[in-house]
Amino acid sequence: MSMMRCYLVLFLSLAAVTAYTFSPSERHYGSQVLRITPQNEADLEWLRDFERNYENALDFWQGPTRLLNRGVDVWVPKSMIRQIRELLLENEMQFNVMIPDVQGVIDEQFTKMAGRTRPSTLADFDYSVYHPYDEIRQWVLDMATDHRDIVSEFLVTESYEGREMRAIKISVKPNAAKKSIWFEGGIHAREWISPATVMYIANQLVTDYKSGDQRVVKILESWDVFIVPSLNVDGYAYTWATERMWRKTRSLNPDFGCVGTDANRNWPYKWGGDGASPWACSNTYRGETALSEVEMKAITSYALARTKEQEIRIFIDWHSYAQLWLAPWSYDDAVELPPESPDQLKAAQAGVDAQFAVHAFEYIAGPSARILYEASGASNDWGFGGLGAKYSYVMELRDTGEYGFLLPEDQIIPCGEENYAATLALAEYVLDNDF
Ligand SMILES: [Zn+2]
CATH class of the missing domain: 3.40.630.10 (Zn peptidases)
Structure with a gap:
């Protein structure tokens, strides 16, 4: 193999191993997803109020549905876990921890992807x-x-x-x-x-x-x-x-300083x-x-x-x-x-x-x-x-x-x-x- 060709092969193989450097910078240590399971219509009604009251403080991965046996999944930051658990207990809601460590799951998944190379x-x-x-x-x-x-x-x-x-x-x-x-x-x-x-x-x-x-x-x-x-x-x-958990678009809403619109609430029919x-x-x-x-x-x-x-x-x-x-x-x-x-x-x-x-x-x-x-x-x-x-x-x-x-x-x-x-x-x- 000529020296030139040898360099070329070396160069190509270096290019091929460019690995991901992705990893979201927002961290959510200690946060959990709680799953609340409504037992009856009254529970569902309570959960609808709960969502209305907390929708800006918590992230409802799955809000209350019309299906009785479906859980309500809510992502709770570490600082609010005790408060929310107490609220649920006081109101006799049945709940369990769906994801005990959200950041742990995110880290594990990104670690697994870290060594990968791009498909050529x-x-x-x-x-x-x-x-x-x-x-x-x-x-x-x-x-x-x-x-x-x-x-x-x-x-x-x-x-x-x-x-x-x-x-x-x-x-x-x-x-x-x-x-x-x-x-x-x-x-x-x-x-x-x-x-x-x-x-x-x-x-x-x-x-x-x-x-x-x-x-x-x-x-x-x-x-x-x-x-x-x-x-x-x-x-x-x-x-x-x-932010691994981002849902919306990334357009700036200048009046509020908040970013993003829910694109699936933005369609021009019954908007x-x-x-x-x-x-x-x-x-x-x-x-x-x-x-x-x-x-x-x-x-x-x-x-x-x-x-x-x-x-x-x-x-x-x-x-x-x-x-x-x-x-x-x-x-x-x-x-x-x-x-x-x-x-x-x-x-x-x-x-x-x-x-x-x-x-x-x-x-x-x-x-x-x-x-x-x-x-x-x-x-x-x-x-x-x-x-x-x-x-x-x-x-x-x-x-x-x-x-x-x-x-x-x-x-x-x-x-x-x-x-x-x-x-x-x-x-x-x-x-x-x-x-
Ligand atoms: Zn969706």
Whole structure:
């Protein structure tokens, strides 16, 4: 080997071992997530008051739902643990410690990721681990390059902080009769399983199509699939660099000095009602106006423009956690359900059955506000009422409250497998029953 070539090899191997330096700088030593389990309607009522009174002091990972057997998961800083425990005991609430040391779990997960190197090609991309934003962006570019026969990529927008939000479209044998599926991940920054799952699904669709899987060939000959792996790109980057538990966007609210809008309260359909806060420092801040966020303005106009060419019939906004398929309506639990609701729920149930068949993880389908809680300006309502996708859902992925947002990496593939099965089942159900 010539000396020059030897230097070159040395240089390349040094470049290849550039490891992560990520680790969030905000620390939460001694904080815990408590799980409170309501025993009856009176407990639920008390918990709703508790949330109202403490929503600005505590982080409700999972607020009170309409489901009696679901816990309320609340993240409590060290300085408030004694006070909150006493309050719960006084009111005879049943609770346990869900995560005894939140910082410990965060540290453990980042330590595990610390020695990793960046994937240099798409073939190196590891679907069983979480990826920082620049790798997700690169994944989009690589998918379109390596699979250019069926995958194209597009720039949705530059984010508030100037990151590129990119997405892919999987399209085989284009023809006018095709309808499309819209998947978006990562609207809530800390829900890392969401981008990981939609990327897993995208890769499986492409891989199985190319290997001639007859189910997937049939589905992709009928459906084009749009996948936006990470919608809230600034928030996601922030969870890697600064605050693992960040949820919102990163735009500044100048009147309050607080940062971020809950992008999933910012959609322009039934915006500004119940289940969305007008207070800029809240984790469910609805924004100054509908579509106040540049990312939201771009994603809605991009999706709407697509419908001029081709109907978007399935729309799923992927979240975690709770294992729920949430159909319209989100904004009001008392309003009459749309006439399409029975079809929406039947199709979702086909997906639920498929999910269960893979790893026996149980998901529940239902109208959002009636099984979870009210949320106005939410994606599933806009997907249906604004975009016109009949089958519009919010999907809450794993788990049901063991790790919550800190779902370990060893669950990414199983979660991907059951939701890939759900995707195929849903696409087939609609194709067979209502295309
Ligand atoms: Zn979410």
